[in-house]
Amino acid sequence: MSTGKGDIELAGVAKSYDGSTYAVDGINLKIPDGAYCCLLGPSGCGKSTILRMIAGHEDPTVGEILIGGEDVVGLDPVERRTAMMFQSYALFPHLSVRDNIAFALRVRGMAKGARDDKVDAMIEKVQLGEFANRLPAQLSGGQQQRVALARAAITEPRVLLLDEPLSALDEHLRIKMRAELSRMQRDLGITFIHVTHTQMEAIALADMVVVMDKGQIRQAAPAPEVYARPRDRYVAEFIGGQNVLSGTIGQVNGVRATLAGARFSAINIPIVQSRRLESGQMLDIAVRRDDIDLLRPGGAGVPEGSTAIEGSVIGVEYQGNFVKVMLEAGGEDEFVAYVPERRFFEDALSIGDRVLAVWQIDHAHLLA
């Protein structure tokens, strides 16, 4: 058992339970030491299976899992120096908070004196001092989560694996505990891998967001990149905050190209160096909802360097700091603009109004 670093590499990892369908299908992923990584995807996308394979509770059908440079497939969780926090927390109901936290040290045969010192320090760290002798059933959800975290962290693992750690909490507590998780990760300075199906949770916490679908990785990148520059339509729609438009490329001329869809006339799109665009090719683009400006038709017209599609308002939702305006436009299910609250009430739109949805051409993002 070396004291290797907590960087993780998955190489060609696949997992099949029945030999024909794959829950996890050929994953390659590198997670740097000390990173906060979120595995994000809908239920059944294989994210929990990946977590359990890293934890050593399941073995991959094929592929290698390296932690700190050594292949850990077949090793016990203790030998991997990973620790897992379960979705249900799995606190032992018959043991007090103190005994739950001390469990890992007890099964290792650590003497009671040394054990107590370490446990006291950990209880202090997670601020559970006054609850040390309570049973888990006598704690609130947030306190239970802290106990689960302390119990996992007491072994000084190099990787902490969290399976939907916030899903059992109510909305208010979830946001509070989210900040606490982030603080714990900085304190401990170890790699955290956090599985979630909530986009906002992943974006708020992670240094690295891994978006998954059907056992495969769609995009693995820092949170701002996943949000602002999603790789494909799936990522854009799953992360949210984007309008996706599909169309066929018309003319291509040096710096701009045009894109025409079935339900909207040609709009201008930027040309990026990394992509070759050809006339007649199908393309998806994403435009951020907060990049869209709504103008009334027949006014000043579309400003220079911008492009627009026309539509009508089908819904208005007040959100406080902004107003969510839903449009019927571009042939998409939902075309949404987030209009800053003050701007919206300068000229409030109502349902049925015709509008031009305008955005700067360079703000559109081409999807794969």
Next chain:
Amino acid sequence: MTAPISARTGTTMMRRKVRKSSDRPWTFYVLASFFALYVIALYGPMISIYILSFQDVQGGLVFPMRGVSLYWFNELIMQTRAGDVSGAFSRSMYLAVSVTVITVVVSFMAGMAFRRRFRGDTIVFYLMIASLVAPGLVLGIGIGLGFNMLGIETSWYTSALGAQLSWTLPFGILVMFAVMSRLNNDWEEAARDLGASRAQTIILVILPILAPGLIAVALFGFTLSYDEFARTLQTAGPLNTLPLEIWSMTLNVTSPSLYALGTVSTVVSFIIIGVSLGSIVMLQRRSAARLNNAK
């Protein structure tokens, strides 16, 4: 933090006090009388037996009482007229304890095994149920005959033990199924994750969590064995267990020592039940005490 909780308990208690007996629906009285009749029918005859067992030397089998003494209890132990009661009693105790231990251990292991599907699990399950519904007397005769055919002496610690297990094991396992539903797989996985070996997981996590259920299985096993008659009748061999002894006494003993035996065996039953329930309560008190320490 504790203030709002105690305030809430306060109001519930007040509400309980304010509630008058006239608030009760008529069904309460119907059901209460039914329950009272049930209790009288259940305990009335038994209580008569207990009272009559304390008669003096010249006492008979019916009321009125003739004097008060412990004469018939003494008679029971001295086995002058009654046969080998204390021998039957200790055999029944040894047998019940063996049945209890085997039932608890095997039911626990079977409960663990049945959490996952395995080859032939349905067949095993139905075989188990079959031995539960098979008429006890027939099953006992079968086992007795089987031993005879094989040329093995039947005795209370071999054939009768087996016959009783055919009754207590399916019961114990069915209770265990209900108990096992409390067991969350995450607990075992968490224990493994924290470095516990398989044995440590069972001793430190699974057994303590299941302890109340295992006590219930033990209680079941003990009481089922202690007063088992049908399956034991043809399998106990030359020496009687207590129920067989009582039965033979009803055939040829016509003195209150029969009643004294009834009193003694009832007291033993109550002690066993008291010890079992007491240990469950003690387990709960221990956690409650922990809560009080925490406050």
